[in-house]
Amino acid sequence: MRESIVIEGLSRYYNGFLALDNLSLKVRKNEDVALLGPNGAGKTTALKILCGLLRPSSGTAYINGVNVMEERERAISMVGTMLETPEFYPFLTPVETLSYLGRLRGMSGQGLKSRIEEVIKLVRLEEWAKVKIGKFSRGMKQRLALAQTLLHDPPILILDEPALGLDPRGMMEVREILKKAKKEKTVFLASHLITEVIQVCDKVALIDHGHLLVYDSIPRLKRKYRTSLEGVYLKLTEAAI
Amino acid sequence: MSEFEKLKIVTKYELLKQFRRKRFYGALVLTLLAVILIIALYKGLDIPGKLPALITDSPKLFALFVTSAGATIPIFAAVFFAGDSIASEFEHKTGYILFPNPVKRSTLVVGKYIACLTVTSLIVIFAYVATVIALVGIYQQLPIEVFGSLALALVYANSVLGIAFLYSSALKGSMGATIATLLTIMLVFSVIEVSLIFANIDPWFMHGYAGDSIASVYGVPFAAAFGGGMPGGMERNPDPTTSFFVMLGYFIIPFILSIWLAKRREML
Numbered sequence: 001m002r003e004s005i006v007i008e009g010l011s012r013y014y015n016g017f018l019a020l021d022n023l024s025l026k027v028r029k030n031e032d033v034a035l036l037g038p039n040g041a042g043k044t045t046a047l048k049i050l051c052g053l054l055r056p057s058s059g060t061a062y063i064n065g066v067n068v069m070e071e072r073e074r075a076i077s078m079v080g081t082m083l084e085t086p087e088f089y090p091f092l093t094p095v096e097t098l099s100y101l102g103r104l105r106g107m108s109g110q111g112l113k114s115r116i117e118e119v120i121k122l123v124r125l126e127e128w129a130k131v132k133i134g135k136f137s138r139g140m141k142q143r144l145a146l147a148q149t150l151l152h153d154p155p156i157l158i159l160d161e162p163a164l165g166l167d168p169r170g171m172m173e174v175r176e177i178l179k180k181a182k183k184e185k186t187v188f189l190a191s192h193l194i195t196e197v198i199q200v201c202d203k204v205a206l207i208d209h210g211h212l213l214v215y216d217s218i219p220r221l222k223r224k225y226r227t228s229l230e231g232v233y234l235k236l237t238e239a240a241i
Numbered sequence: 242m243s244e245f246e247k248l249k250i251v252t253k254y255e256l257l258k259q260f261r262r263k264r265f266y267g268a269l270v271l272t273l274l275a276v277i278l279i280i281a282l283y284k285g286l287d288i289p290g291k292l293p294a295l296i297t298d299s300p301k302l303f304a305l306f307v308t309s310a311g312a313t314i315p316i317f318a319a320v321f322f323a324g325d326s327i328a329s330e331f332e333h334k335t336g337y338i339l340f341p342n343p344v345k346r347s348t349l350v351v352g353k354y355i356a357c358l359t360v361t362s363l364i365v366i367f368a369y370v371a372t373v374i375a376l377v378g379i380y381q382q383l384p385i386e387v388f389g390s391l392a393l394a395l396v397y398a399n400s401v402l403g404i405a406f407l408y409s410s411a412l413k414g415s416m417g418a419t420i421a422t423l424l425t426i427m428l429v430f431s432v433i434e435v436s437l438i439f440a441n442i443d444p445w446f447m448h449g450y451a452g453d454s455i456a457s458v459y460g461v462p463f464a465a466a467f468g469g470g471m472p473g474g475m476e477r478n479p480d481p482t483t484s485f486f487v488m489l490g491y492f493i494i495p496f497i498l499s500i501w502l503a504k505r506r507e508m509l
Contacts, residue, residue: 014509051341053508077343083508087334091261092254097338100254104342106242132261148338 003062004029004156004186005050010059011210012045019045021210022059027203029155032187034201036194038237042210043190044084047160050188051081063156077105080149083160086141090134094125094144097133098151105152119147122177138165146174150181157181159189163196175199194230204229208237247344251352259322259360268321268364272314276371279307284379300380301459307372308390309456315398318364320422323357323405325415327503332414336508346504354406354496361398366391389458393481396488397452401426403492403499410502445483448491454484 005027012020020042027033035043048054050061052072061068066075088097095116102112120129123143133141142165149157162178163171178187178200191197197204198218205215213236214221218229225232259265282288283306289298296302327350330336339349369391376383404425408418430448437444444450458481 048508053337053340055507073343073345076341079341081337081341083337083341084334086337088338089258089335091258096254096257100250101338101342103250104247104344106343145338 002028004031004064005188006062006065007046007050008060008062010046010049010061011057012042012049012054013057019210020049020056023207023210023212024059025205025212025215027186027188030182030184030186031203032182032201033189033203033205034197035188035190035207036192036197036204036233037190037207038192041208043192043207044160045210046207047081047083047158047188047190050158051079051083052076053083078154079156079158080152080154081158082145082149082162083158085138085161085164086145088133088136088141088144091132093130093132094120094147095129097144098148101148102151107152115151115153119150122150123147124173139167139170142166142174143170146177150177154185156186157188159187161191161193162189163193171196194233198229206233206236213237244345244348248348248352248355251344251349252355255353255356256359259356264321265360265364268318269367272318272364272368273371275314276307276368276375280375283307296461299461300376300382301384301386301461303380304372304376304384304387304390305456305459305461307375308369308387308394309453312394312397312452312455314368315361315365315394316401316423316426318361319357319398319401320405320419322360323354323402324409324419324422326353326357326406327409327499327506328412328415328418331506331508340508347500350406350410350500350503354402357402357406358399361402362395365394365398369394384459386459389481390455393452393455393458393485393488396485396492397455400448400451400488400491403495406499407495407502410499410506445479446487448488450479451484451487451491454479454481457481457484 003026007023007025010020010023011018023042023046035046037043045054049056050063050068052068052075055069063075064078066078068075092100098116098119099112102116107115120126123146125140125143125147128136128140133144136144142162146162149159159178163174166174175196181187182200187200189197189200201218203215203217204221206213214232216224221232222229225235227235283303288306289296289302330339340346369387373383373387376387401422405418405422408421409415412418412421426448434444434447434449437447457478462478
């Protein structure tokens with residue numbers, strides 16, 4: 001299977017408003033693709049459909065060849081997701097939360113325990129590992145969300161604004177983690193932060209008003225439009241207004 | 242991993258969540274206070290002395306009074322724990338962490354239900370244990386009917402859970418689901434039941450009427466004891482077996498609908 005993610009003609013209406021307009025694209029294995037676009041472009045809608053949290057009005061999506069609409073559980077088992085600004089159960093600690101999610105993903109015993117320690121260390125939450133999440137700041141929850149995304153070492157990461165709510169150091173750390181992860185994983189990331197996109201991804205799918213404007217590698221886009229990625233973004237999204 | 246294994250995991254962590262919440266311990270304290278208050282009123286106001294002459298003070302009358310006056314305990318306990326069970330995953334966005342996992346929504350709903358049923362049952366059992374202690378302390382007797390009443394109270398609480406789960410799956414907010422459940426049970430169902438009674442229709446199929454079997458199981462005539470007779474000379478004396486199945490119906494239908502709605506619900 002060469003394609004980790006295949007999106008075929010995805011459309012989604014919200015009460016008559018077309019949020020996603022016949023979106024089609026393919027993400028190959030170990031590619032790192034950013035879904036870039038302004039607020040309300042349809043990025044989160046596309047990711048939610050991929051994760052089985054929304055149903056498309058038409059079209060379909062595959063993860064490693066598995067139809068998300070038909071076999072959601074099997075498709076999602078190959079993915080680590082981080083969507084919107086996730087919230088956690090305030091009465092549980094990070095260790096308990098990760099233990100719960102790890103078990104649901106088929107992990108157990110010493111393997112799960114050591115992996116939890118590993119990911120908690122990775123996102124630098126060691127000192128907070130046994131503190132109830134109710135006391136956490138937004139940035140700490142974002143770190144924990146990243147930890148749960150990586151917990152089961154999935155081959156595909158689907159991330160929505162992963163550095164949102166983090167301070168500059170936190171943002172840098174998250175990007176470093178993703179840069180390491182992308183060497184052996186497929187990363188599909190929605191963002192409107194061009195710096196983040198350039199640092200983490202090789203290809204960009206630029207969408208606006210729900211439809212795909214361009215999908216190519218960052219160097220090729222720069223060459224084609226003879227400007228920076230920011231310039232490409234401004235040029236194409238302005239044209240779409 | 243089988244869906245049953247996943248169900249065990251969901252139930253375990255849902256129970257952990259319930260036991261970590263202050264509301265469980267708050268419910269225990271309130272239950273104890275309610276039972277103490279009812280016993281104090283029974284004895285302090287000499288309730289048996291105020292009843293018709295054919296009814297005399299007895300362990301059964303005491304148990305009937307305490308457990309029927311405390312029949313709202315199963316309602317509040319069930320609503321307390323189940324109102325936010327599904328709705329909060331959407332309202333507080335915890336669903337973004339829970340739902341993108343290789344587990345069926347139906348498994349999540351059933352796991353949450355088992356956890357809610359466990360904590361609700363603990364509260365109801367706690368109320369009955371307090372009643373039993375009082376019974377043994379005051380009368381040195383324990384009528385066997387108390388256990389039948391407890392069983393029916395648990396079935397009643399379970400039916401409230403079914404209705405609460407339905408609202409929790411259908412409505413946006415936890416508070417809305419909680420209020421809707423309480424209004425349905427304590428207002429809508431009551432209005433229908435009273436209307437049926439006035440129309441001389443036996444309301445054996447109504448939720449509240451079936452719930453009265455918690456008290457009728459003691460065999461003390463309801464109407465004679467507490468003036469709860471019905472127009473047209475009907476005796477308010479629900480049959481425990483029929484009531485058991487009626488309450489089971491009030492659980493099964495809403496709960497199946499709740500699973501169906503939860504499966505269809507999207508994280509918008």
